Amino acid sequence: MRKRQLMAVVMAAACGTLVACGGGSTAPAESQGGAAPTTAASSGQDSGSGQAQAGASGGKQVLSVTTWDNESSPQFQAIIDAYEEKNPNVEIKIIDTSADEYNNSLGISLSAAQPDPDVIWVKDMGSMLQMADKEQLMPIDDFIAKDNFDMSIYKGAAEQLMYNGKAYALPYRNDWYVLYYNKDLFDAAGVEYPSNDMTWEEYYDLAAKMTSGEGSSKVYGSHNHTWQALVTNWAVQDGKHTVVEKDYSFMKHWYEEALALQDAGYIQDYSTLKTANIHYSSVFKNQQCAMMPMGTWFIATMMQSQQEGETDFNWGVARIPHPSDTETGYTVGALTPVAISAFTDQPDLAWDFIKFASSEEAAEILAEQGVFTGIPSEAALQTIASAELFPEGESNVEALEYVHYSFDRPLDPQIEEIRTVLNEVHEMIMIHSYSVDEGIAELTERVAEIKGWN
Amino acid sequence: MNNGKNGFLTSKQRRKIRNNMTGYAFILPNLIGYTIFVFIPVIFSFVLSVMSWDGSQRPMTFVGLANFADIFGDRIFRGTLVHTVSYALMTVVPTLILALLLAVLLNNKIKGVAVFRTAFYFPYIASIVAVGAVWNMLFQPDFGPVNEILKFFGVANPPRWVVDKDWAMVAVSIVSVWKYMGYYMIVYLAALQGISNSLYEAASIDGANGWQKLLYITVPMLTPTTFFVLIMLTIQCFKVFDLVYVMTGGGPGNATKTLVNYIYEKAFTSWEFGPASAGAIVLFAIVLAITLIQFSGEKKWSKDL
Numbered sequence: 001m002r003k004r005q006l007m008a009v010v011m012a013a014a015c016g017t018l019v020a021c022g023g024g025s026t027a028p029a030e031s032q033g034g035a036a037p038t039t040a041a042s043s044g045q046d047s048g049s050g051q052a053q054a055g056a057s058g059g060k061q062v063l064s065v066t067t068w069d070n071e072s073s074p075q076f077q078a079i080i081d082a083y084e085e086k087n088p089n090v091e092i093k094i095i096d097t098s099a100d101e102y103n104n105s106l107g108i109s110l111s112a113a114q115p116d117p118d119v120i121w122v123k124d125m126g127s128m129l130q131m132a133d134k135e136q137l138m139p140i141d142d143f144i145a146k147d148n149f150d151m152s153i154y155k156g157a158a159e160q161l162m163y164n165g166k167a168y169a170l171p172y173r174n175d176w177y178v179l180y181y182n183k184d185l186f187d188a189a190g191v192e193y194p195s196n197d198m199t200w201e202e203y204y205d206l207a208a209k210m211t212s213g214e215g216s217s218k219v220y221g222s223h224n225h226t227w228q229a230l231v232t233n234w235a236v237q238d239g240k241h242t243v244v245e246k247d248y249s250f251m252k253h254w255y256e257e258a259l260a261l262q263d264a265g266y267i268q269d270y271s272t273l274k275t276a277n278i279h280y281s282s283v284f285k286n287q288q289c290a291m292m293p294m295g296t297w298f299i300a301t302m303m304q305s306q307q308e309g310e311t312d313f314n315w316g317v318a319r320i321p322h323p324s325d326t327e328t329g330y331t332v333g334a335l336t337p338v339a340i341s342a343f344t345d346q347p348d349l350a351w352d353f354i355k356f357a358s359s360e361e362a363a364e365i366l367a368e369q370g371v372f373t374g375i376p377s378e379a380a381l382q383t384i385a386s387a388e389l390f391p392e393g394e395s396n397v398e399a400l401e402y403v404h405y406s407f408d409r410p411l412d413p414q415i416e417e418i419r420t421v422l423n424e425v426h427e428m429i430m431i432h433s434y435s436v437d438e439g440i441a442e443l444t445e446r447v448a449e450i451k452g453w454n
Numbered sequence: 455m456n457n458g459k460n461g462f463l464t465s466k467q468r469r470k471i472r473n474n475m476t477g478y479a480f481i482l483p484n485l486i487g488y489t490i491f492v493f494i495p496v497i498f499s500f501v502l503s504v505m506s507w508d509g510s511q512r513p514m515t516f517v518g519l520a521n522f523a524d525i526f527g528d529r530i531f532r533g534t535l536v537h538t539v540s541y542a543l544m545t546v547v548p549t550l551i552l553a554l555l556l557a558v559l560l561n562n563k564i565k566g567v568a569v570f571r572t573a574f575y576f577p578y579i580a581s582i583v584a585v586g587a588v589w590n591m592l593f594q595p596d597f598g599p600v601n602e603i604l605k606f607f608g609v610a611n612p613p614r615w616v617v618d619k620d621w622a623m624v625a626v627s628i629v630s631v632w633k634y635m636g637y638y639m640i641v642y643l644a645a646l647q648g649i650s651n652s653l654y655e656a657a658s659i660d661g662a663n664g665w666q667k668l669l670y671i672t673v674p675m676l677t678p679t680t681f682f683v684l685i686m687l688t689i690q691c692f693k694v695f696d697l698v699y700v701m702t703g704g705g706p707g708n709a710t711k712t713l714v715n716y717i718y719e720k721a722f723t724s725w726e727f728g729p730a731s732a733g734a735i736v737l738f739a740i741v742l743a744i745t746l747i748q749f750s751g752e753k754k755w756s757k758d759l
Binding site for chain 1: 508510512595615616618
């Protein structure tokens with residue numbers, strides 16, 4: 001009897017806690033949603049208030065920011081250091097997570113609605129939409145209006161980050177696909193370097209020509225990493241389609257070509273890359289492939305690698321090949337936004353930081369590291385091109401210009417779920433478990449289910 | 455003080471309360487941890503299973519059983535049930551038989567028995583991430599050692615293991631058997647100590663050979679243990695997540711996606727905590743059913759002996 005009574009008490013207490021939790025979590029949500037813009041607006045009238053508070057508490061202002069893989073890339077630290085130098089009374093606390101776990105861990109910590117983190121570097125636009133949908137990001141329209149902030153420096157990139165008519169983030173980085181190649185391997189084979197005006201068909205021929213050797217010393221003509229993007233990107237390159245469509249038959253050609261390259265042994269087998277968990281950078285750095293389509297972020301990686309003496313071969317950059325019915329300079333890419341948490345206790349300071357992180361000044365700092373920002377400028381391009389470890393030659397600079405830019409994924413609130421399907425089907429096609437037609441049929445069906453098109 | 459009629463309580467009652475308090479104080483640290491990290495989350499997931507919630511500060515809305523209808527209407531979810539059951543089928547019986555055989559063999563007084571016991575137990579304590587990565591390399595389809603050996607023995611087209619939708623689950627099961635048989639071997643070894651030697655002596659006098667002794671003495675005497683192992687293994691199989699996550703990530707496609715992988719994905723990729731919790735409740739129901747079988751079975755076996 002006593003046991004049962006005790007259980008009843010425990011149960012009742014637990015239910016009580018739950019009800020309290022439930023009630024608690026709804027109330028702040030509403031007040032938060034309503035309060036955030038007013039806080040922003042009212043504190044906007046007195047921008048010194050934040051600093052006054054900090055002065056009163058007798059210490060530095062602490063701003064917490066979230067980053068991923070901070071150790072392995074200079075992209076965050078360079079900006080953080082520069083900001084701290086400019087604002088000696090601000091201390092920046094870095095919350096770093098590995099890239100794979102970043103979105104999960106960030107999502108969970110935002111569920112707790114704590115004042116930290118203040119500033120969020122958003123890993124991909126899909127997760128930005130998820131966070132915006134969940135009201136975890138602070139709309140920055142009021143800040144923009146208050147400061148008369150000039151968005152035109154981003155040449156349209158900032159507008160592309162708008163969602164449901166609101167601005168949630170500023171463009172921090174901008175990356176698009178280019179073709180990397182190993183000059184030494186091309187020289188050894190006596191083949192001309194990839195040109196900046198090459199169709200995909202010409203690229204396939206070149207991959208065939210550059211494949212040599214057998215077994216462990218085999219050099220592949222090119223390299224496709226396991227991402228689905230390495231096939232689907234070229235399907236959306238002409239800007240006529242996106243990866244969220246009612247009919248995926250436009251991808252058929254690109255999957256057939258990728259399989260043809262793989263089955264002929266001009267690129268490494270998907271299964272091998274997957275089972276051995278091989279990173280694309282090691283393939284290129286170990287000179288196991290002559291060419292590699294990859295994002296511009298890899299420039300900084302290569303420059304760092306040369307700097308540290310990890311690699312010493314000559315490499316170059318060319319524009320990504322283009323479909324035969326478009327001109328050269330069509331590319332595919334993505335923006336890395338920087339945003340403010342809706343739960344921040346320092347909205348003004350956070351705004352000041354993201355404004356700096358996506359400023360021309362920051363762009364210059366990042367350009368020295370080989371990183372492209374949301375501000376496309378001739379100066380930044382020249383800085384990157386004149387960096388000591390950037391490959392020499394005019395064609396490498398020309399490679400970094402584009403005439404048309406498609407997003408690798410559209411701004412669709414369900415894009416992360418759709419990407420799971422894209423990845424699964426991609427894998428099944430690449431290991432020949434599905435024919436291309438079966439894969440495309442499944443893609444069409446499952447994406448329609450997610451979108452509710454049936 | 456101790457006149458027995460001080461205040462409202464007799465000294466006996468007070469002593470009893472004090473004793474109880476001491477007892478509660480001892481279990482309190484554990485109880486607090488259990489309540490915060492197990493009990494409340496469990497209750498919470500029951501609540502969530504009938505709610506629609508995206509993990510944000512916005513209010514949850516009550517949707518009744520729609521989440522259950524949602525996941526049972528999802529063929530990916532139905533697929534994960536099939537995958538989980540097939541994983542359990544491929545794992546439970548081999549683990550059980552191998553653990554028993556190992557225990558019987560290592561119950562003999564042979565030289566270096568401690569070394570062998572340690573060697574077979576070792577996989578159980580090895581990190582699952584390391585184990586998964588190493589086995590993935592062993593299973594590499596084109597030049598991995600496993601397929602090289604198969605080719606040596608004349609298998610012309612060895613399976614492509616983790617990158618073959620029909621063989622990926624087999625590969626995961628093999629690793630699981632290898633990893634967990636050592637643990638259940640120890641369980642069996644302990645049980646073997648409890649079998650009286652006189653039974654074997656009597657059998658020897660009657661002229662039974664080793665095989666007969668195993669079949670007619672050891673196995674029947676171990677039945678309660680076997681039952682325990684069977685239940686624990688089955689529950690463990692239904693809860694599998696880490697090994698699949700490390701080895702295949704649920705792939706190729708979704709050929710090895712298990713129930714828990716599905717729950718994880720729903721919760722932390724799609725941020726749909728309602729359907730994710732509904733999936734967790736389904737898992738809970740399955741494990742509960744198995745446990746109830748164990749309870750009734752335990753009574754039966756303990757009566758028999």
